[in-house]
Amino acid sequence: MNSPEIQLLIQHLSKLPGLGPRSGRRVALHLLKRREKIFRPLIQVMLDAEQKVKTCHICHALDASDPCTLCVDPKRDPHQICVVEDVADLWALERANTYRGGYHVLGGVLSAIDGIGPQQLNIQSLLDRIAESQITEVILALNATVDGQTTIHYLIEQLRPFNLSVTTLAHGVPIGGELDYLDEGTLFTAFQARRST
Template sequence: MNSSEIQRLIQLLSRLPGLGPRSGRRAALYLLQKKESHMAPLIEAINNAFQTIQTCQSCFNLDSHKHCSICLDPKRDQHTICIVESVSDLWAMERSNTYRGLYFVLGGNLSAIQGIGPDQLNLGALVQKLQDQDFQEAIFALSATLDGQTTMHYVRERIAPYVKNISSLAHGVPVGGELDYLDDGTLTTAMTHRYKVA
């Protein structure tokens, strides 16, 4: 019954995480009913993001430059690297304000069920980075799930030859919990009590 343009907008908004068909309709109406004040700014923001945001060639974070602002920040500890699963986990670590080194985004966890093997992760780039730069410590900040811990043990074997100290977030991370959903206090505790795994 709606015009195809409205239906298509509702369809794509409904696919956003957290939205469904009903909230997709509400979001579409919110935009359509105030086109100048609600829709135009979103169009501009999404276009800007589309044109400028790219994957950091050094750590796989997202930023508006080839190398992200964290990699380029000379004030950050250049000898510590924190290995996270995803960009959202990197953002969660940054919000906790407990870490001032560099990052590396693996791009996922090993998962037999989802068919994600080592080749789907950015493992080659990680090993290369550890060979090229001089890191004193690598810290695993992976989810305390079965897949996350499996991933940590696998990646640890691969990077052990290139970095002396390898540690992991303390098990203040609730077992079964995902990093993106933790409060900052728990993340800070876990970072403070990180323990050696190799």
């Protein structure tokens, strides 16, 4: 019953992650009822991002400049590379504000089921970067999933010839986590890796 413009808007919004038909309708109506204050500014911001944001050819992160701000920042340690699965993980680590080296976004993890092999990931460019510069440590900050761990093992093999320090993130009880709610695997790992105080 709606005009095609409204229907298309709802359709496209409903397909965004986290939204469905009901929330898509809600967002569409929210925008259509607030043209000046919300709809037009959002469109402008989207046009801007779509046109200006690109993928950094060195670390494969997203930024308005290529090479990205992180890659050219002189205050960041050029001897460390932190390998992450996705740009979202890079953002999460940056929010934690604890790491001051470089990054490398793989663009996924190895997955036999999804047919993702080493060629589909930014692995060759990682090895090239390491071969060309004075990297001393590679931190494999991949998700603690089965595919993430498989990818870590594959990368460790690939990195062996370079004779550098390869590290992974510590596993254990998350800060603020309650033991009662944690899975056995996490508790087992946290127990095995217990430290004297």
